[in-house]
């Protein structure tokens with residue numbers, strides 16, 4: 001056996017005075033007694049891992065523990081494997097999002113609407129006619145409720161749901177055909193996030209890229225030559241959803257580009273990114289183009305995310321002309337991007353809320369966007385009171401985030417704690433229990449209440465009071 005590694009020092013196992021861990025058998029006995037019905041070989045494997053860990057700990061000079069203590073540790077680990085709120089459990093550690101960023105990609109973007117959670121859980125729990133026709137008993141089309149909602153909500157001829165918008169984009173670019181070419185404005189050759197870049201997506205789809213225009217200015221006429229000469233059969237438009245081009249800038253109007261494309265028998269695929277189904281202008285934001293507007297302007301296929309401004313499960317939503325959607329559906333790649341039955345149900349329930357006219361109240365993302373600064377200031381005052389004198393109520397700007405509405409902010413409110421070491425305090429808050437992800441502005445730790453659910457205000461106050469007491473002035 002090799003030596004243990006303790007704080008970068010390798011320690012030999014050969015020392016004569018070192019205590020030895022209890023045997024696997026001595027630990028396994030009480031573990032089996034505490035977990036009746038569990039497969040003994042699975043438990044034995046875990047006990048061996050715990051005993052191995054103990055041996056390392058002892059090699060590093062740790063205090064010896066009794067077999068019962070190791071058994072309790074093993075039982076705790078076993079229970080955590082399936083406990084949704086346990087440390088080391090199956091769910092990413094829950095966190096109170098006090099960043100004010102509504103769609104925080106690193107925090108899993110949209111929290112699901114309650115209706116979506118319920119629908120997904122029912123779909124997950126049993127068998128269902130996912131791809132079987134009730135009347136004929138034969139294999140049929142995959143369950144289409146989400147797609148029917150998309151058709152109704154966007155006015156498209158047809159729709160398709162895949163695993164995420166990046167997949168939807170890859171699939172749609174494939175409409176250019178093998179070794180086909182795709183025209184993209186140089187102003188839209190962007191990185192959509194996580195290192196995924198449009199030129200690479202086009203290459204991966206098996207197509208060639210034809211660049212037109214310049215970084216800051218592209219006109220509709222720039223698309224004319226490659227399409228007229230038959231050098232490309234598909235125009236890809238990419239919505240600038242995570243950056244803004246200002247100053248001497250111009251982008252080609254979709255109506256004009258689609259006119260040119262269609263005149264030359266080419267298709268227009270529009271990557272809308274976020275794809276709002278409600279009018280963002282009604283919430284004090286700039287108007288974000290909607291899928292139906294883009295279809296009406298001439299896009300043949302529009303792709304957008306299920307978990308950005310739509311506010312539901314991660315999914316790629318594709319709407320457009322029936323014949324093209326049918327081609328996408330037949331593409332073998334579509335099979336590799338097929339969403340799970342529970343996700344499909346969650347997407348359908350989320351879209352159902354839009355059709356029922358309840359999106360602004362029942363979709364958490366829109367509820368967060370709709371909170372007024374007055375309402376947030378009133379909550380902040382109560383939290384500040386509970387925290388004590390070091391907390392100050394402040395006016396803030398929250399971002400929508402998640403590659404939506406760059407540069408756009410919502411007037412918000414929250415708390416600021418002026419601290420000697422705000423980064424250290426933020427790091428302490430990030431850890432559990434009741435983890436809090438806050439912002440740092442200068443020497444202040446800042447919590448924006450827009451993204452905090454009101455039922456978490458008390459936990460937030462408790463955590464802030466704790467760090468305010470502990471932190472040096």
Ligand SMILES: *Cc1c(COP(=O)(O)O)cnc(C)c1O
Nearest residue numbers: 164165166192241273274305403
């Ligand atoms: C976010 C985004 C994507 C990717 O969407 P995912 O849901 O992350 O797969 C693609 N294109 C644009 C323009 C985006 O903003």
